[in-house]
Amino acid sequence: MRIVKLSPHSVAFPSAEGALRDPNGLLAIGGDLSAPRLLAAYQRGIFPWYSPGEAILWWSPDPRAVLYPAERHISRSFKRFLRANPFRITLNHDFAAVIAACAERPQDGTWIGPEVQRAYLHLHRLGYAHSVEVWQDDALVGGMYGVAQGALFCGESMFSRVTNASKCALMAFCRHFAAFGGELIDCQVLNAHTASLGAREISRRSFLQQLSELQRRPLAAECWAAQVIPPQQV
Structure with missing residues (x-):
């Protein structure tokens, strides 16, 4: 196994099954964050993750962390919190502000630099x-x-x-997504936060099989229209 250097003239990716074991999931280096390349990556279970100013790295880890909306976990304390309903939750009302806020984590470092923000904002404007x-x-x-x-x-x-x-945000999205036929949320790599909400690990092979099947099931356009997500009933 070796890291593949991507061609600037093609958006083709090597098979995700060829990713390194150490570091787990590293598959390729280089390329760009153009919409065609990003979409080609996601269609194959691959995502970019790298430090700003360095070469783009592309990953497909094994195992893969996923959350099935039906398996989401709401603790007793969180149920009590939801009953107070302190928040209003919306979908696609301010993508730019959300990705900018996700980048503001100086204590942890961030890979969401200006180049990444521009690329995903472009994907948002394209409807992806x-x-x-x-x-x-x-x-x-x-x-x-x-x-x-x-x-x-x-x-x-x-x-x-x-x-x-x-x-x-995640629990409200689970309900909304499932209501329109959504079946699986990719969490990439398991952490304590997502695990506490019901995420678990599956093999990369299983993930890729499900991705191949589920990406052929487009959801109704109404799923992604800018809207208010009703509060959780618990």
């Missing part, structure tokens, strides 16, 4: 990338964004400025 916004009064306090692949949604990043805001 979508955002969920969490509002407290008129302030944006949380949210998430990602890329749709039919009945599968590739989650990219989320943020919280107040307690439970990103949880509310």
Whole structure:
């Protein structure tokens, strides 16, 4: 296995099954963040992740972290929080603000530099990338964004400025997505936050098989129209 250098003249990718084991999932280097290349990557279970100013790295880890909307977990304490309904949650109301907020994590470092923000904002304008916004009064306090692949949604990043805001974004999106026939949310790599909400790991092979099937099931356009997502009933 070796890292493949992408051609500037083609958006073709090598098979995700050829990714390295260490570092887990590293597949290719180079290329650009043009819409055709990004879409070609997501269609094959591949995503970019790299430090700003360095060469673009492309990944497809094994195992893959996923969340099935029907398996989402709402703890007792979170149910009590939801009953108070402190937030208003919207879809596709301010993608630019959400991705900019996801980049504002200096304590952790971020890969979401200006080049990445421009690329995904372009995907949003083309109708492929979508955002969920969490509002407290008129302030944006949380949210998430990602890329749709039919009945599968590739989650990219989320943020919280107040307690439970990103949880509310993901749980509200799960309900909305499932209501329109969405079946799987790609979380890429498992972490404590997503695991606490019901995400789990599956093999890359299983993920790629499901991606191949689910991306052929486009959801109704109404799923992605700018709208308010009704509050959770618990």
